[in-house]
Amino acid sequence: MSPVKACVICLDTPPYLSPENKLAFSQAARNNIYDKINKTNLLSVFPQMAGDPKHNNQLEQFILLAKNTKGPALITLIKQLLEAPGVYVFGEFLELPCIQQMSKGPNEGYSQLLNMFAYGTYHDYKAFKDTLPPLTETQKNKLRHLTIVNLAANMQVIPYSVLLKDLEVGSVRELEDLVIEAVYADVIRGKLDQCRQQLEVDACIGRDIRSQGMGRIASILTQWCGDCESMSASIEQEVGRVSHCRESHLKALQHIETEVGNIRRMMSATTSTSSQDMDPLGEQEGEGAMAGSGAERRQTPLQIISKAKSLNNQRH
Secondary structure (H helix, E strand, C coil): CCHHHHHHHHCCCCCCCCHHHHHHHHHHHHHHHHHHHHHCCCCCCCCCCCCCHHHHHHHHHHHHHHCCCCHHHHHHHHHHHHHCCCCCCCHHHHCCHHHHHHCCCCCHHHHHHHHHHHHCCHHHHHHCHHHCCCCCHHHHHHHHHHHHHHHHHHCCEEEHHHHHHHHCCCCHHHHHHHHHHHHHCCCEEEEEECCCCEEEEEEECCCCCCHHHHHHHHHHHHHHHHHHHHHHHHHHHHHHHHHHHHHHHHHHHHHHHHHHHHHHHHHHHHHHHHHHHHHHHHHHHHHHHHHHHHHHHCCCHHHHHHHHHHHHHHHC
């Protein structure tokens, strides 16, 4: 996909916008299309979770609209943003000048509501419900999805009891339906264990971070780097120990082979000496045997006849 085509897709008019917002969007797109062509990256072909660049294109559309929107139209746009599927990060939208100005005017509640979706949970909304605009059912479910993300960031296995309490749903069936919606929305990845009454989370999206939380993130990353260095040093030490053991093993093996060779040479020398000592006896026995056979050959005819008769008598 070329950058131009990617840009056209990015700036296509969303079907869920009202007619007046569609017109404003078209004007904003026309004014910013060349800038967008230069800034647009190719879309990844790999599956991504909500909150990744692929899904953030929708947020960019709302940002473009908000730059040219004021008053009631801006409030309508905020409501649509909070209901838009796939949009779960709001930090860039909150940084817009028009939204910053809203936080000091009569529509301050909508600015606080945006902050609630960016950083808060459903329980937080219920605590400040009286000072915030009402939510539609779709917006409530989205805030519940974000609450699940908050829990998943701290717990890989979340009991149903915790989910029921924090999400304030009436039954386990409603809870499971809500979790399934979050999975299909790519907000979390995991599985429901109905036997153990728990949600096992494999992965989840990242949420917006307040500027005050950057120090904690830096501290965690610093600690992680230190742990990596310690692990690397331990691995190098282990490699050195293994190399030393290998050298010792090779030396011991060479020593054993040398000893075996020496023993073989000693045994060979001993065998040769024993053979030489036994040869004279063998020669004497051979000479005696030959002498005996010669004596037999020198028997007289009478002795031969007598021996033949005795053999004949033995047969009968």
